[in-house]
Amino acid sequence: MLPVAAFSGEGEKERGVRIGFDLSSAALSFMEGEGIDAGFTADMTWGDDYFIIADAGYVNHIRTGPGYELSQDALYTRAGVDYSIYSFENDVIATGFRYGFSTYRHKGKNVLVEDDYWGDYRGIMPANNLRSHWIEGVFSLKTELFADVFIGWTLRGKVLLQRGEEENMEEWHIPGYGLSGQSSTLGFNFYIFYRIPF
């Protein structure tokens, strides 16, 4: 774990590729009972103080509400570089940036629109394929629990670059980013990693 006194460069730093699983997104999806949100991350040391980061995630949600069932299938990815601002052995605090991209599809089933005058409408919302992309500034911590197993978190400040145009929804959730109506937002992820040393 991290020492109280701050210094960097001390201790032997092992190199390798870390593969991580996003525990926070998976736990949230499980608790809300909406489906699957599986996020993975990988990072690799680059020089003494840099890491190359790549994230990928798959989302399959079914949300039910008053008079509808809405399904969403999505893939998202992020890539970027982190710079270590503090390290001790294999523990690191870093800051960096990401470019994020998401491709997803919405489809509404069992749509009910109540109408006391003409009679209720029942139908579907056709599937619509969309793409969005954004950039992030990140602040992260990774610490080694025991041999080659790490835990860590990442705090993200995100700015939406392009959200895609969904004609059939006022606002929707962009996988990997957040709500489409927000031009910027914050995010937090908690990971568990395994490092493959080299």
Next chain:
Amino acid sequence: MLNADFFTIEDEEELEVTLEGVSVYGVGREDSLLYENADVGRISLLLDGNSEETGFVMQVGDMADTLTFHHTETPFLYSYECGYILHFEIKDYGYTTNFIDSIDVVRTKITHRYEKHIKVYF
């Protein structure tokens, strides 16, 4: 809702007007008035999502005219909490001219936002 504003033309100038004693009902729904003997300068009409055509009868005194709209409908998710509403697009329209002079469709897409869609001239 399809929003219809009332106008008249005087000396080539378009003037907003209020009609007195207006009653409106849907074709086939004579049993249920949308407006009953009302003084209005604008009426809001809900199109039928289960049909490609919706008609309305507008009465003032002993005179009556029928407005007919041909349209398509699309479900729109207003919010996760509230669910869906319907958006419409007017494809064609017609009307009788017992007391209506003419109709001008200024916006063919009918959404949840308040907008002016048609002008009815008397």
